[in-house]
Amino acid sequence: MRLLLITLIALFTSIASAAELRGYMGGEVRYFYQDPWQDQQTDWQASFVTQPEFYWDLDENGDNSLTFTPFMRLDSADKERSHWDIRELKWLHLADNWELEVGAAIVFWGVTESQHLVDVINQTDDIESINGEDKLGQPMIHFSWIDDWGVLETFILAGFRERTYAGEQGRLRLPFLVDSDASQYESSRGQKHIDMAVRYSQNIDDLDFGIALFQGTNRDPVLTFNPQQQNLTPYYVQMTQFSSDIQLTQNEWLWKLEWLYRDTKPTSYYATVAGFEYTLIGLFESNADLGLLSEYNWDERQDEATTPYQNDLFVGARLVLNDEDSSELLIGVARDLSYMSYSGRLQASKRIGERYKLSLEAWVFNSKEPADPLYYYQNDDMINLNLDYYF
Amino acid sequence: MNLFNKLKLTHGLAFTLALSFIIPLTAQATQDEAQIRGLEIAKSRKNIDAGWRDSQSSLEMILSNKQGETSQRELRMKNLEIDNDGDKSISIFDSPKDIRGAAFLTFAHVKGADDQWLYLPALKRVKRISSRNKSGPFMGSEFAYEDLSSFEVEKYTYRYLGEEEIEGQATYMLESVPTDKYSGYSKLITWLHKSDYRVLKSQYYDRKGSLLKTLTASDYKQYLNKHWRAHKMVMDNHQTGKSTELKWLSYQFLTGLEESDFNKNKLKRAR
Numbered sequence: 001m002r003l004l005l006i007t008l009i010a011l012f013t014s015i016a017s018a019a020e021l022r023g024y025m026g027g028e029v030r031y032f033y034q035d036p037w038q039d040q041q042t043d044w045q046a047s048f049v050t051q052p053e054f055y056w057d058l059d060e061n062g063d064n065s066l067t068f069t070p071f072m073r074l075d076s077a078d079k080e081r082s083h084w085d086i087r088e089l090k091w092l093h094l095a096d097n098w099e100l101e102v103g104a105a106i107v108f109w110g111v112t113e114s115q116h117l118v119d120v121i122n123q124t125d126d127i128e129s130i131n132g133e134d135k136l137g138q139p140m141i142h143f144s145w146i147d148d149w150g151v152l153e154t155f156i157l158a159g160f161r162e163r164t165y166a167g168e169q170g171r172l173r174l175p176f177l178v179d180s181d182a183s184q185y186e187s188s189r190g191q192k193h194i195d196m197a198v199r200y201s202q203n204i205d206d207l208d209f210g211i212a213l214f215q216g217t218n219r220d221p222v223l224t225f226n227p228q229q230q231n232l233t234p235y236y237v238q239m240t241q242f243s244s245d246i247q248l249t250q251n252e253w254l255w256k257l258e259w260l261y262r263d264t265k266p267t268s269y270y271a272t273v274a275g276f277e278y279t280l281i282g283l284f285e286s287n288a289d290l291g292l293l294s295e296y297n298w299d300e301r302q303d304e305a306t307t308p309y310q311n312d313l314f315v316g317a318r319l320v321l322n323d324e325d326s327s328e329l330l331i332g333v334a335r336d337l338s339y340m341s342y343s344g345r346l347q348a349s350k351r352i353g354e355r356y357k358l359s360l361e362a363w364v365f366n367s368k369e370p371a372d373p374l375y376y377y378q379n380d381d382m383i384n385l386n387l388d389y390y391f
Numbered sequence: 392m393n394l395f396n397k398l399k400l401t402h403g404l405a406f407t408l409a410l411s412f413i414i415p416l417t418a419q420a421t422q423d424e425a426q427i428r429g430l431e432i433a434k435s436r437k438n439i440d441a442g443w444r445d446s447q448s449s450l451e452m453i454l455s456n457k458q459g460e461t462s463q464r465e466l467r468m469k470n471l472e473i474d475n476d477g478d479k480s481i482s483i484f485d486s487p488k489d490i491r492g493a494a495f496l497t498f499a500h501v502k503g504a505d506d507q508w509l510y511l512p513a514l515k516r517v518k519r520i521s522s523r524n525k526s527g528p529f530m531g532s533e534f535a536y537e538d539l540s541s542f543e544v545e546k547y548t549y550r551y552l553g554e555e556e557i558e559g560q561a562t563y564m565l566e567s568v569p570t571d572k573y574s575g576y577s578k579l580i581t582w583l584h585k586s587d588y589r590v591l592k593s594q595y596y597d598r599k600g601s602l603l604k605t606l607t608a609s610d611y612k613q614y615l616n617k618h619w620r621a622h623k624m625v626m627d628n629h630q631t632g633k634s635t636e637l638k639w640l641s642y643q644f645l646t647g648l649e650e651s652d653f654n655k656n657k658l659k660r661a662r
Binding site: 391 | 454456462463486487488489490491492504506514515516517518519520521522523524526527528530531532573575651654655656657660662
């Protein structure tokens, strides 16, 4: 037994030493300055996070490689937020005009900023951040054909990942806990349902576009109230989604459109997000650029929508200093035109020295309508400070 | 002047009438000559380096501020020569570590805005970005995007200014006025080596016409018995006191890169 252990450690260290390592680790402090819905919820939250990436070049020209990217967060207050994931564990083969990726991986689709509507391959790691940009690793066989006529990709997605939710002590949650252990599925195969997707993308002059078809388990669950347990049960339905994402780039104007049609239960529906980003280059004769963004989010289900983006206008400004510390600031407000509620965000970051990055994030929520998904966040205004060390 | 003197001696009064025509005409002639000569030099510069096809290089970028504090960046570049248009290039960052793996893809164009995509490894997202920023700084340095993009004859109009010696080397002095209204400069004055047209020095004048920056290129090495490449470029900003040094650590030519390697979907492969 001991010999086996020593052999394993030796094997692991020799493999690890052959790897190229990059990644980050950091500390985060969050403060919620309003009283929570429930007494057990925290005001202060501190956590440690790390995401190393191990990369093995198997044949010294990068054509065959192995990537392993574990992720871990340890949180002082929320047991659910202390979590780990395998963001990537994949073998990648590159040929001149095709690629094959096998294993857990992350894939991004889309062009807009206020929400990532058509991006459905990976489950959202919702407990990480509320901007929906953190994703869980998805096991897949991903084949890409890259040619002059465009890129054709096929995905076979095996093994469904459930969405993450805040725990009892956590903030940014509904007044009832989500019991992920009790998750239900429309498909009798449950988490074993194999999802499929196809995507074609191309760019022609100023136009970049993609069209995609996805058939499988919807990553957004319907939460149903369980009166006995006084909690919420996620229900994952099947869907067929047809989507498209388009960006037109003309000098300082970026025009963006994402739309989808979901054939699903209980109702099939259309949803879209469309808008622009206009950049004022060299603001006041300086090196800074100021981007003005506006996007409109719409969902045919309106009040029945499972997302907060059913009739929302997002307006924001992004200041990029173009200095040696890569300083950036984003301020934005999403106004819900049905409930007249709003959420505001501020995101700022700058590099310190060669290896540290400091980020500040703040969110405010204001909603008076209990039917509005944002209503339950209204006491969760917060400030989040991060210091990350990159290696 | 000879013509002028002869006229004055033989004709007297008739001369004063003729003067109002001749003076502008001769001035026009020398102006045209300087422009023709300038264009010839620019064409020679382009032609003498044509046929390099593709290259891969790795470089360091050292940013210094007025107080002499420095910070460093490391990057790799892949370049592809495109006939009758701007070149294609990919820049991949190795440091600072927080942007490691970030990659830029640029299709430079002779006319109009360039096409540019940025790959963000943290989100696995390839983003098409506004290409109007050519006058903006490249990664917080004193080099603007347009300073680093490929030289194309059609990007400027020229005027030959004469010859000058720089550190013992005979050069042509050339004035170039950008044709693109989005350029950050009103003009450039460039000193080109007389025998092989490599740039030894360049002065950049801002939109108001004041001297903004001076580029000094040195440590030239010749590749494939033909193509000269500077291994050190220093850009001094006279208005801010900041400077940026680019140091090439390696250069390789004929590496077999093709147009299909400069596809936005392959940015994700860049490591």
